[in-house]
Amino acid sequence: MQMNGAQMVCEAIIAEGVKTVFGYPGGAIMHVYDEIYKQNGFEHILNRHEQAAVHAADGYARATGEVGVAMVTSGPGFTNAVTGLATAYMDSIPMVVISGQVPLSLIGTDGFQEIDAVGISRPCTKHNFLVRSLEELPRVLKEAFYIARSGRPGPVLVDVPKDITVEIGKFKYPDTVSIPSYKPTYKGNKRQIEKAVEAIKRAKKPLLYLGGGVVLSNAYELVRKLAEKTQIPAVETLMARGVMGAKNPLLLGMLGMHGNYASNMAMSETDLVISLGARFDDRVTGKLSEFAKYADVIHVDIDAANIGKLVEVDYPIVGDVKRVLEEMIPLLEGVETDRYRAWREILKRYNELHPQSYIDSDEVIKPQWAIERIGELIGEDAIITSDVGQHQMWAAQHYPFDRPRQWINSGGLGTMGFGFPAAIGAKRAFPEKTVVNVTGDGSILMNMQELVTAAEYKIPVINMILNNHFLGMVRQWQTFFYEKRYSETDLTFQPNWKALAEACGGIGYDVTTKVEFDAAVKDAMEQNKVCFMNVAVNRFEDVLPMVPSGGALFNMMLPPKSETDGEEK
Amino acid sequence: MAKTMNERRVISVVVMNESSVLARVTALFAGRGYNIESLTVAPIPNSEMSHITIETKGNARVMEQITKQLHKLIPVYKVIEHEEMVEKEMVLVKFPIAENLSDIASLAAAYNGGIVNVGREMVIAQVADEPKRIKHFIEAAQRYNPCETVRSGVVAIER
Structure with a gap:
């Protein structure tokens, strides 16, 4: 079929089954937008900033497991998208970003809105393409989607020069992809799996260490099955919250810098780490030489480069977590669950000794209370996104996550401003679910223009701003490590949140008491409108436990057992 | 480790x-x-x-x-x-014509190379050998006041 390059881009998006594209038009991508106007195979959401468009596509991808698609123009359109690409790259999120580029003849001439997009995005994409001819456009688009979703997923950029979008040629979208140099390994080595199983049977204190890879590979049911069958306790990374389900008795909690006591102690004392789709990030391991010091390590990861990168591995298994577990679980038939009973008892005692706790207050809303309360009010079906900082950690610690893909946050890159647009993407994917962005008074301002997007498209996202008038996490470090010199973290000067939301077509709530909190949540769920819920919380609350940066995991600063918050309130 | x-x-x-x-x-x-x-x-x-x-x-x-x-x-x-590899590297060295050409030719020959170009003011010697030997050749060539030295970098093939 004869068509122009712009139509080919649209046809490819339709052929890939994409229903929603997030983007922002501009000069170099205008022909594609002209074709978007004419087609009805997918909807386009006009975010108010390219970064937000990419985060929205990212949130859509995280909520659904499908490839998210964003579209931007050349030059500044693309550079605004870079943070979005890097965010998705660090968390291995499948995404295709299509950017306009100046015409081929202008490339290299410093043309208007020209920037070397493939050069800039090389280290923050799984792969990228500069399309050099109309003939290769269909193949490149097909490969982009394939690369994004296969193997260890990741974002792929397709940079399309403007003249190629105008040119007319024959279009046939390829049915298959053949990239001889790219063959991801899904199936784990059988012998290695058998050895790992033997190690599990020999161990006395094994521990399941679950990472975001379990979510990406849709393997959570198998992980739960593995845990149940063997009665081996589990810890989750920030990216794996929801895998085990909050009510699962085998779940110890989140480990790492802000992990709970039992989880971090379990990792410090285990004799066999069973790592599934986790990558031993520094925020998880603390001081490497003390990390899981007494343990052998089984490491299942689809990315061979993750294995042995930071921690020496005894049983490396390169493969998809789901495929590996399908083979591993039957081999564990007849495993003696009593073998690990003493270990479970120890961990239970650790948890009783220092549970994940905080001191509630009647005078002021504690941020942890707000997280727990919203978990009670909006139910198990909700999706929670977050920005980056204290609120993110409180949400990860205290929200009762029940399933994977319920918790959407920027773990690897730590991108402030991610939560709101990601919530828009998630809500568009699941309009029937309540979507709450847990955010702070710092983060929310970094993409607050999305109020307009959410209002225009009637995407009722609840932004719960845990407002402590601080860049809280940095403030916490300043308290602990910089002798309370609060350099540039005091956010006492603030917008009128209610008025701001209303000015953009949303609703605002100012919440200072628990009663107001419940009322605001109830109203927000009924109103069906985007909102800012400005929740005044205890100003100097800290995220605890905390492993100081570079310290051993077992050296935690623990939460106070009684109200001893000595800070000025 | x-x-x-x-x-x-x-x-x-x-x-x-x-x-x-x-x-x-x-x-x-x-x-x-x-x-x-x-x-x-x-x-x-x-x-x-x-x-x-x-x-x-x-x-x-x-x-x-x-x-x-x-x-x-x-x-x-x-x-x-x-x-287990065979590795080779090439070097081109430019000498002033005033230097002793037969010495330079012998030196290059000792490293399995030779003079590949002679101009009005310059003579160019070429050597292709193992990287270690290239290094030695360059050191030995210093006494003839080389004005330019260009190394190719290593190519290797597994045995």
Whole structure:
């Protein structure tokens, strides 16, 4: 079929089954937008900033497991998208970003809105393409989607020069992809799996260490099955919250810098780490030489480069977590669950000794209370996104996550401003679910223009701003490590949140008491409108436990057992 | 890790011959803080692939990461961490014509090379040999006041 390059881009998006594209038009991508106007195979959401468009596509991808698609123009359109690409790259999120580029003849001439997009995005994409001819456009688009979703997923950029979008040629979208140099390994080595199983049977204190890879590979049911069958306790990374389900008795909690006591102690004392789709990030391991010091390590990861990168591995298994577990679980038939009973008892005692706790207050809303309360009010079906900082950690610690893909946050890159647009993407994917962005008074301002997007498209996202008038996490470090010199973290000067939301077509709530909190949540769920819920919380609350940066995991600063918050309130 | 020594290693990378593939490889080294001591690249005859030879330094863990990270690049077809190899390097050295030409010719001959060009003011000698011998040749050539020295970087093939 004869068509122009712009139509080919649209046809490819339709052929890939994409229903929603997030983007922002501009000069170099205008022909594609002209074709978007004419087609009805997918909807386009006009975010108010390219970064937000990419985060929205990212949130859509995280909520659904499908490839998210964003579209931007050349030059500044693309550079605004870079943070979005890097965010998705660090968390291995499948995404295709299509950017306009100046015409081929202008490339290299410093043309208007020209920037070397493939050069800039090389280290923050799984792969990228500069399309050099109309003939290769269909193949490149097909490969982009394939690369994004296969193997260890990741974002792929397709940079399309403007003249190629105008040119007319024959279009046939390829049915298959053949990239001889790219063959991801899904199936784990059988012998290695058998050895790992033997190690599990020999161990006395094994521990399941679950990472975001379990979510990406849709393997959570198998992980739960593995845990149940063997009665081996589990810890989750920030990216794996929801895998085990909050009510699962085998779940110890989140480990790492802000992990709970039992989880971090379990990792410090285990004799066999069973790592599934986790990558031993520094925020998880603390001081490497003390990390899981007494343990052998089984490491299942689809990315061979993750294995042995930071921690020496005894049983490396390169493969998809789901495929590996399908083979591993039957081999564990007849495993003696009593073998690990003493270990479970120890961990239970650790948890009783220092549970994940905080001191509630009647005078002021504690941020942890707000997280727990919203978990009670909006139910198990909700999706929670977050920005980056204290609120993110409180949400990860205290929200009762029940399933994977319920918790959407920027773990690897730590991108402030991610939560709101990601919530828009998630809500568009699941309009029937309540979507709450847990955010702070710092983060929310970094993409607050999305109020307009959410209002225009009637995407009722609840932004719960845990407002402590601080860049809280940095403030916490300043308290602990910089002798309370609060350099540039005091956010006492603030917008009128209610008025701001209303000015953009949303609703605002100012919440200072628990009663107001419940009322605001109830109203927000009924109103069906985007909102800012400005929740005044205890100003100097800290995220605890905390492993100081570079310290051993077992050296935690623990939460106070009684109200001893000595800070000025 | 048992091996913490920074060893010299030679890696061959077979890549799809497409635009910006060399940039992907070198950017990976730059971005992850690995060394490149020398680098050569040329298309493989009768194929759509190119052969990149990289001379680098690092301990065992770094070498493993370099190999794995290279493998992750989509257009990288094969990565060979050379163990038993034949490696060669070429050097061109330009001397003033006033120097003793027969001495230079003998020196180059001792390293399996020779004089490849003589102009009105300059003479150019060429040597192709193992990298270690190239280094020695360059040292020995210093007494003839070379005005320019160009090394090719290493090419290697597994035995």
